[in-house]
Amino acid sequence: MPYSSTHSNFQMLSATLCTLTLLAGAATCTAQETAPATPPSFTTAPQFTNVLYGAAYYPEYEPTDHLNEDIALMKAAGLTVVRMGESTWSLWEPRDGAFETAWMDRAIDALSKAGIKIIMGTPTYSVPTWMAKKHPDMLVVTLDGKQATYGMRQNMDTDNPDYRFYAERVIRKMVEHYKDNPAVIGWQVDNETASYGAANPDVFQGFVRHLQKKFGTTDALNKAWLLNYWGQNVNDWTDMPIRASATSTAYKLEWTRWEQMRVTDFLTWQAALVRKYRRPDQFVTQDFSDHLHRDVNEGEVAKALDVVSVNPYFRAQDRMDGEKQTLDGDYYRSLKQQNYLVTETNAQTTDWSSSFQFPPYDGQLRLNVYTHLSSGANMVEYWHWHSIHSGQETYWKGILSHDMEPNRIYAEFTRTAHELERIGPHLVNLKIKNDVAILYSVDSANALDFMPFASPSPQWSFSPAVADYTALLDQLHHALYLDNVGTDFILPDSTDLARYKLIVVPALYIADDALLERLSNYVKQGGHILMTFKSGFANENSMVRDVRAPGPLRAAAGFSYQEFSNLETPLKLKGDPYAAGEDNKVSYWAEFLIPDHAKVLATYDHPFFGQWPAITQNSYGKGTLTYEGTWLSDTLQRRVVTDALKQSGVEMRASQLPPSVRVKSGTNTQGKQIHYLLNYSSDSQTFTSPFIAGTDLLTGKAIPPQTSVTLKPWDLVILEEN
Secondary structure, rough: OHHHHHHHHHHHHHHHHHHHHHHHHHHHOOOOOOOOOOOOOOOOOOOOOOOOOEEEEHHHHOOOOOOHHHHHHHOOOOOOOOOOOOOOHHHHEEEEEEEOOOOHHHHHHHHHOOOOOOEEOOOOOOOOHHHHOOEEEEEOEEOOOOOOOOOOOOOOOOHHHHHHHHHHHHHOOOHHHHHHOOOOEEOOOOOOOOOOOOOOOOOOHHHHHHHHHOOOHHHHHHHHHHOHHOOOOOOHHHOOOOOEEEHOHHHHHHHHHHHHHHHHHHHHHHHHHHHHHHHOEEEEEEEEEEEOOOOOHHHHHHOOOOOEEEEEOOOOOHHHHOOHHHHHHHHHHHHOOOOOOOOHHHHHOOOOOOOOOOOOOOOOOHHHHHHHOOOOOOEEEOOOOEEOOOOOOOOOOOOOOOOOOOHHHHHHHHHHHHHHHHHHHHHOEEEEOOOOEOOOOHHHHHHHHHHHOOOOOOOOOOOOOOOOOOHHHHHHHHHHHOOOOOOOEEEOOOOOOOOOOEEEEEOOOOOOOOHHHHHHHHHOOOEEOOOOOHHHHEEOOOOOOOEHHHHHHHHHOOOEEEEEEEEEEOOOEEEOOOOOOOHEEEEEEEEEEOOOEEEEEEOOOOOOOHHOOOEEEEEEEEEEEEEEEEEHHHHHEEEEEEHHHHHHHOOOOOOHHOOOEEHHHHHHOOOOEEEEEOOOOOOOEEEEOOOOOOOEOOOOEEEEEOOEEEEEEOEEEEEEEE
């Protein structure tokens, strides 16, 4: 269908949708209906026979033609995959409707002849100048009413119908052009997509339509959100205030959900477009930026993808401990319970300035690769092949420095690539089964941002909190990581809880009754939960329950409470019950727990707060629920987590290994157990192997049980059991 016809039909359909919306009661409408699409359920995980190892490659960024030299260096190094194309829409379409591919064809032909695989990216995260000039309304308008200007990437309203038209056109052109190239193995839709803070008129109008669909009537909305407060009742859908003026916590929470739905809709739409034109064996992915996001529902997006990708950057030099990479790996592996791809990670230094230049020590680049593989990654790519000679990311250096010559990092890359060529078939498609999961609730994270429990400033100040949901989640994952316990993540809609021996629940502030009942039943049937303060307090609309806290959790928790307090200064636990010494401290928040039949594990050492327990444990049915009514120091948290692991029967190997050595395990495609023993230290570490007889895949040396193992600084052993 001609582009003009497609655009016309798109607008006609949108106009029809708008007319229907107007008849339903909305006063205004944009050209596009933004109700999120339903993600397809037919995605299939790509199959790999070896680990892919490579880098993002942008020959268009190089100041001089270096293609032949680049490919010669790639081949010599053992690079097997590159990611291309996602960053330069302005080259794909320098003028409206004028498409050019010759600049990319030359590179792809050369890479293909060299046997290097290619992942193509849709270039939709950075619009060309002509487009922004022609359609300034597609640029983001933020909550404070400011419109984004051209120059920065990711500055557009992804719901804008003109933007969608152009995006569809360039995606179709690209996929049709490269779908038959055997070197192109997959497609990355967009790049590190988020909501970009868009509050444009069409975004707001889409939100109102979403509310109409969800609540049906304004009376239902008023009741669910308790809008009688301050007389904020919405008596007609045309009366809905914009998000910037909202004080309702329910409104703010629902807006964050709308942001997530917009991202899901956009990426699902892109994935469907690519699937329509791709070769069937080409996979579809999206590269999430690292860590967890407030405006992205990664679980819903993952349903539209064949494989999940993530861009986990790590702290190098003395700060490298493998934990950040592991947290990202644990989360993104868990989204589809399958292997994932690393599409970006550090090669040399990072940052948008020269004030954060910390290149990795010798061995750290290699150790980082195996850190990702031990978490279930099937590919590791660097951002990027060569360092950029000008622009915002001049000092975000690639494998090659600005001189484009082989260097220390290139040598370590080469060593690692040749190792993977040899042992990769034993490592790819690693299956990881964990006994512990963390329940992650983005709703709780957002709602606690609106009503923080810890703030460094006086009342009425809006300074950032000193402790929040993310810090609490990180603290709990950190404790599990130090105990060498593999961890999954589950989401609030998860129903298969029984496969875990222990579920860790940070501050489940927002939860419907059904979720709390599932957790209670999990305990009753023999599961174990470690839960923190602020759980069970508000329902799915951020409305505090009108029953005594913790609401539907009361029977399983074995306590109730009516009061709580901020802690102006840290308190000690009476008697130092966890032998934490100087770290026997709790902070920020205290709930006045009244045991019904819960066992008291710790109380506050204070003349007033000492009336109430700080930590309890309740036996309920066949299982237990341990509850922290306050914020624990890192040391206390580690001790409580360790106790919960022991009581749950989860295997821990931390006591058998030096503090800097982490162990991660899985089953390979040959059906053998694989154990990674990784040394995050500048010192050699010696210990006794805790495993049965096996072979170190890296050296070929046999490792009998109970034999002494020495790891060099920033080195590892990969033990494959016999």
